[in-house]
Amino acid sequence: MLNIEELKQYARLHVRTHSFTNIDPLNIINNIHLPPSEVPTKGAWDQQWVIAAEKCLKEGAMEDAIQCFNFARFPYPHTEQQKAASKELSVVFERTYAKDNIRKQTFNMNGRPFCVYTSNLHLHQPCLLVIGGIVSVKEQWKVFLKVGKKLGFSVIIMECPGVGENRTVYNTTSHRMLGQVLDELSPVANVNQTYIVGMSFGGHLAIKQALEDTRVKGITTVGAPLHYFFKDYSEIHVPFITQLTLSHVMEKNLEDVSPTLTSYAISPEELRDLHIPLTYIFSGRDEIIPTNDKDFLLENGQNMTFYEFDDVHGSPNHLDLIQKIVPLSMLKQSGSKKIAIRLGLAFILFLTKWKKGWGKQ
The missing domain is CATH 3.40.50.1820 (Alpha/Beta hydrolase fold, catalytic domain)
Incomplete structure (x- = not known):
């Protein structure tokens, strides 16, 4: 099973390489207490990132949403929610950047x-x-x-x-x-x-x-x-x-x-x-x-x-x-x-x- 502390350590290191504009990713990390779960669970890695992604989508922060879906599926899609996040990541990306040829x-x-x-x-x-x-x-x-x-x-x-x-x-x-x-x-x-x-x-x-x-x-x-x-x-x-x-x-x-x-x-x-x-x-x-x-x-x-x-x-x-x-x-x-x-x-x-x-x- 994935170690939640190892996942959080990765996230804290790499959120700095992304330019979040609509949310504070450290707040998301601090609200995570469990590894990805097969059943959507409050405080689980995949659940918290997906919640953040959906919030960003509603507010039109498409780039932030893409990054949250990316963290949700990290390091690879294992749970059903991670698999869904991985698919949604690509869908939102294509919808956002199709106009850029x-x-x-x-x-x-x-x-x-x-x-x-x-x-x-x-x-x-x-x-x-x-x-x-x-x-x-x-x-x-x-x-x-x-x-x-x-x-x-x-x-x-x-x-x-x-x-x-x-x-x-x-x-x-x-x-x-x-x-x-x-x-x-x-x-x-x-x-x-x-x-x-x-x-x-x-x-x-x-x-x-x-x-x-x-x-x-x-x-x-x-x-x-x-x-x-x-x-x-x-x-x-x-x-x-x-x-x-x-x-x-x-x-x-x-x-x-x-x-x-x-x-x-x-x-x-x-x-x-x-x-x-x-x-x-x-x-x-x-x-x-x-x-x-x-x-x-x-x-x-x-x-x-x-x-x-x-x-x-x-x-x-x-x-x-x-x-x-x-x-x-x-x-x-x-x-x-x-x-x-x-x-x-x-x-x-x-x-x-x-x-x-x-x-x-």
Whole structure:
């Protein structure tokens, strides 16, 4: 069973990465006393977030409602109320952003459907593919859909297997899902110049796909597991919420996750064969990715830019910096001529480094 204190700890950390305007999310968290419940129960995780979402909908605060539904279904839909919240999240998102020329498309892999959102598709500009980790739904990355035109990219956002509207199973061939999307969008987008932003496990899938797909020209990732996470899974202290989520997306019993994950690891030889630009953002206090994955990366990575923050997984306390590093990395890797934007982002990062003393290797 999910631990309510672990869920609340996650929420307190990550509500700061969302811009709530109509409610105080900390008040919601403080009124939660129980984990998600099969029967709608006052004080339960899913119930309290759904109540907040419905209040936001009535008041026209659509973005807040989407975020509340997202927290309600976290880390994955287990109860009936969480499943309903997950569906409502997508419905409200599409209704809210349809006017922004954002289009949903559905694909199938091994007989299972998965959905992606696209915007600004064009044959004469590079393609940006964004994929989240094993807990983040594609709707969380809508900012890329909205700024794609400004940055000069066709944009695709998608989910890891088992997340949101992706019904596929997370296994050793899951990365080929990315290639399938590029195949099917090739008539309308320049997929031969594709740059991937992969969050956590999405970054792992991006690297695996790039090793097989020359259309991938650059990768930016935040906290991707690489080698030791998979090889030493049974020996490292992976949070229970992550263990449960992996069990869910892999459709495995908890005790079967560890022996299965061993084959997911990227080998030293594979990483040394990756010559495209790779920007990796590492969290020094990451509770999921072990430190020796950082050592593995620095020892075997080739064309690499490396950032490290004193933070937990995903560096949520450094989101303001990551929001500059990621687009700057994309623009640099693609050789973008958006010089003013590149210079502006680089200047902000330089000032922050000078003021706060963080750096890159």
